[in-house]
Amino acid sequence: MSTHEYSLSERPREQSDIPNGVHDAETPTSHSSSPQRSRSRSPNNNYRRDRAASEQWLPPEKPTSLNYKPTLILRGHKKGVSAVKFSPDGKRIASCSSDGTIKIWDATTGKHEHTLEGHMAGISTIAWSPDSITLASGSDDKSIRLWNVITGKPHPVPFLGHHNYIYSIQFSPKGNMLVSGSYDEAVFLWNVRAARVMRSLPAHSDPVSGVDFARDGTLIVSCSSDGLIRMWDTATGQCLRTLVHEDNAPVTGVRFSPNGKYVLAWTLDSCIRLWNYVDGRCVKTYQGHTNSKYSLGGAFGTYGSLEYPYAFIASGSEDGDVWLWDVGTKDVLQRIEGAHEGVVLGVDTHPKGGVIVTGGLDKTVRVWRCMNDGSGDVGAQAAETPNGLSNGHGDDTAIPSAGT
């Protein structure tokens, strides 16, 4: 592949100071995005202990592998896609890119709805408000902007205050607050209504690479390339706990588990760790992917039946693969090889399950659906695929993948 040109938005994501374009060209030899049922270990009989184990009735057997297949390739971004997010209602996909634009897509058809332009530099992070109407974006132009995704119009007042690139943002569960982490080493808590900084957390001694809100909004987690993960009390702004791994690898992303009891952290030693933050212990380490340079995105997802869902973790990899691990056993459920040509920077799971969206340095956004027989129940409802999409044209084309 030709050497890439990196805009500002990609640069902060690199932990080592590599000059533009020196970065190794990835080797996406063939455009085969054929997912495989591979690398799954023997069936796991650990049913969820709290719910299952009733004598007369056993829950459906836990699937040992997942089978996500490509369904859509969304093209249009002119530079690498740094983050992709499903809206909380599952109807839309937002993707942001180092070309300074955000694109809004219909999640089922892949139809391009809006291109949001206004940032003066590349965009590293986006976040949906809980009502799925507002999208926030954080850019290398040091501003955070809000957008109405229905009208495609920007909110007139940008959030100004950070002294350097915005690295990561997240809305509070009620949508009244926004937390942002920046290259200027601070975490800001914003009052969304007034577009003002409510509180500045003296968070880290290195760029803040990830922030997230717990599901009840009372806790904020932040992480930094100084290797620390800190938990903050939203109400008082005090640090409640610091998590650090012995190896002190730079942490590039952090997320709360869906129930808010654990935090998942990406580190540049090619590991994703699940932390029990109350005890301050790392309880699981997920490995296999490669991650030594970029802030990779990832998400929790569910599989199995609706009544007895199991959790998986989805993450991109710098070799162009997408990995899915079972949370409990750490088994690889699926490795989508060659999902993108080059680094997979953004991965998100559909709120109802069964669909994954990924974005990568190859400027594309791809949508994957779970095709498991029988066990893909969770996804089935969300994955009512309108097959045989007609191709659009120009920038906003949605092409049904030719990969399969």
Added chain:
Amino acid sequence: MNLSLVDPFVLAQDCPEANTGSLRSGHSTCIRFSHRGDLLASGRLDGTVSIFDIETNGVARKLRGHTSQVQSLSWSTSDRYILSASQDWKCVLWDLKDGSRVRTVRFEAPIFIAELHPKNHLHFVVALFEEQPMLVDISGGDPIKKALPSAPRRTKEERESASEKQVAQDAKQTTTVACFSASGDHIISGTNKGWVNIVSTHTCETLYSTRLTPNIVILIRLTSSGRDAVINSSDRIIRTVRLPDFSDPDLDWETLSLDVEHKFQDLVNRLSWNYMSFSNGNGEYVTASTYMNHDIYVWERSHGSLVKILEGPKEELSAVEWHPHRPFVAAVGVDAGRVYLWSILTPQRWSALAPDFVEVEENVEYIEREDEFDIQPIEELQKRRLDREDEDVDVLTVDPGKGLEWYEPGEFRMPVLLDIEGSESEDEVVAVGTGQFRRKNAGTDWSVEGAIAGDGVAVGSGDEARRSPANGSGARNGSKRRRAD
């Protein structure tokens, strides 16, 4: 979720200890927390109702419609509707979903207080100045007003033996305060002669009456369970009363007697109380603001003793409210109309910042583990570490009952308005000297101020200033004079 990480000593504290900030949007006259506790409604002198978001300390919504000072506020159980009563003799029911007026009801007299029915937001009770209290049904097109009795219930013998003077006196009684019981089946009202009446919501008949004080009953508040009442009267005594379970079918109204549990008063200074409310939960504490004094008194109810005097700003406080489930108190300053907040101060624990360090009370001898300083190959350590990760983790199941302020799906959630600043048309004005005002810069407004700025610059909203430029300072001078007396 933060509770699992917060210092248990901090969590054990259930009474606020220090002034931690203030809120401002116009000149506030009355306040009320939503049931969930994430919003604080504030009625203003200019008739506007501002809804504060307690998490951001910003204004979440403004409700405009009244033309005169807001007198009382009442939230519906769902926190979607709010009823405001104003000195323009009107009650307005607001829908917070879009900020619209659901109903406006006009009365023929000034309103003391209006309270919403706990189960039906289209019913409410009002206490009126020198008029009979009303039970109002606004479910139809026109409001249906039913007058409620104010006269105490007399037994047959009492009625027969009653003197003409007594009958006339009974007839002259008016209700000064009314509120619903927890189920909404009964109304508890207080009269200007110190009687407390319990009226059935269905039949509008007085079921029980008792005289607690010879003076006017100013305010009655119940705990969320509805089993305790706190009653303020103009005889400078706050009384707490245990109430029977009104929904009990075996309750015999004839033999019922309400007994005063505690009398809170200041015998030395003879303070009279502006306003009082119960603490969170089951009302372990009673808090009251004082007339011509700037302290907030907190009594605890198990022993009936005064536990704390919260020092406030240098101004008299009127309405005081306790957060529904946190040790957090809000009170309105009379002069500036600012809402002051008290809560617990949580010191930063330094060990939280450095996980390798532990805070210890005194020196502890460190006992090293057997293998602590053994040298082992890194791969071995790595492998051991990974092998230890065999525990079950559940990242999906949500603990029920945690996070009282969390919204379940489907529950009403107030939309977040992004253009609330745009609706801020009135200028915020700062008094820079006697009779001199300047527009306040946007930016520092209603942010939490760590300390109350000295004597507090008198801040008035624009229209106040327009009405009388000396209003802000005049009120201050007035209060100073009073204090000097």
